[in-house]
Amino acid sequence: MLEAKLAEAGTLKKLLDAIKELVTDANFECNEEGINLQAMDNSHVALVAVNLEAVGFKRYRCDRPMPLGVNLTSLTKVLKCAKDDDICTLKAADEADVLNLVYEAKNSDRIAEYDMKLMDIDSDTLGIPDTEYDARVTMPSAEFTRIVRDLSQLGESVRIEVSKEGVRFASEGESANGSVLLRQTEEVAKVGKIKAESKDDDEEGADDDEDDDEKAKEKKPKVKKERDEDVEMDEDDDVEEVNKPGEDGEEEQDPEEDEDDDDEEGGKKRKKKSGPSKPSKKPRTSKASSKSKGKGKEDDEPAGVTIEMNQHVSLTFSLKYLVNFSKSASLCPKVQLMMSNDVPLLVAYDFGQGHIRYYLAPKIGDD
Incomplete structure (x- = not known):
């Protein structure tokens, strides 16, 4: 028995639109690993090979290898009855002569079901070296x-x-x-050079960062060590301090206990008044910007x-x-x-x- 559930019917529709003019009839070879199709056009000039992996299906079951002989023009007509975002399920029993297609709408309770006759197609699978x-x-x-x-x-x-x-x-x-x-x-050609240079810069920058940290500590002698630790601990938990006031109030100084008991607006004012809260924002913005820049490069490469x-x-x-x-x-x-x-x-x-x-x-x- 075969049961293959696709998250979107549009994927199958796009596949058939691309190959229906090259190939008229073809076998979908189904096995445990997925669904494969291989066929040549009538003039034997072009060959098309399609692979749908079992991992890509929401649900996939194939008890034994089985071919599904399909007329691609007929299958295209049946798939036109489905919306692109419909959940499409292909079902076929062992040695069955009918392929069952079920379309389930994501935004409603609509379920459409179609049966299409299968064909006996003699085709040899070519070994592609x-x-x-x-x-x-x-x-x-x-x-x-x-x-x-x-x-x-x-x-x-x-x-x-x-x-x-x-x-x-x-x-x-x-x-x-x-x-x-x-x-x-040029950007793609320089990617390798940029990566190599970035590694060297990171190694040199690590030493510079240590020197900068020491200079920063010397410039801010008024900030107590206790507050530095609080900034590091609360760097990513500013929202929790506003939503849950008073949890860390016992460890902080008396003036800040009164500010933790205030509402959200009071919390915002506390951030503006307190000196150490400003440095806590810089590492977060710098991390976010560095991540966004990295993603941008990856998106630009393709x-x-x-x-x-x-x-x-x-x-x-x-x-x-x-x-x-x-x-x-x-x-x-x-x-x-x-x-x-x-x-x-x-x-x-x-x-x-x-x-x-x-x-x-x-x-x-x-x-």
């Missing part, structure tokens, strides 16, 4: 979509060339020619263009297929292009649920 590619380009998927769609207006083929200059997409048509060059993003090249690569491909591949951009913000001379192009989209990979044979000569 592990290939060491000479060039790997990581770029925003939206940029890749735009490039192939623009160039498809000019001609039927595109030459993808990876060199020290960058990655170039060039198309020649009867009435016009066009090319787009993407250079490696948006850039990264090029890894062992040798110069230049191949020509059909734009019609690349435009179909680019429809998977809604699944992942970045795409990887892996190339080697005389080897099919690999276009890979990795998302939280799994991955989808396309393999496209290059054009040779005038074909």
Whole structure:
């Protein structure tokens, strides 16, 4: 028996929208590890491989390996009946000829149920060898979509060339020619240098911080040691002092006991009057700013263009297929292009649920 529960039906809808024009009928191979699909187009030029990992499902159960022969056009029509945020459950009994789909709305009590007939499809699973590619380009998927769609207006083929200059997409048509060059993003290229320099700065900065701490202590002789300890202990618990007055009042001085008994407004006034409360704010703001800066760098990295090249690569491909591949951009913000001379192009989209990979044979000569 198979029972696979997806958090959002939109993931499955986006997958089918990307492959339904390449493949008409295909087997969803279900096993303990997840659901896989592998199929070639009718002209045997492109191959698509989809993997939905069992870990990505809210609930997944597959008692034994079983193929689900599906007409992708029919499945797309059934999935259109579901909203993108509906919880989608796929069910199939052992040796069943029907696939059951249940859609549960998150914001209401609506539950829709559909049955779709399965097919017996004879297909051989191809073994995809592990290939060491000479060039790997990581770029925003939206940029890749735009490039192939623009160039498809000019001609039927595109030459993808990876060199020290960058990655170039060039198309020649009867009435016009066009090319787009993407250079490696400087911020991405400098990430390694920045990280290496930051380590050295941290080591040097540690010694400087110790000197600064000693100077700070010398500049503030009026502050008692007891108050320094209170600042460190209460650095992250200012809210608790306002909400629970009087808990630490016995350990503090008499004037501050009276202020702890005040309301929230009194607590705010106490912070303005007391001298040691100002330094307590600085480390919190500095920590927050440093964390936000770190997150910003991580978020900016996928948006850039990264090029890894062992040798110069230049191949020509059909734009019609690349435009179909680019429809998977809604699944992942970045795409990887892996190339080697005389080897099919690999276009890979990795998302939280799994991955989808396309393999496209290059054009040779005038074909």
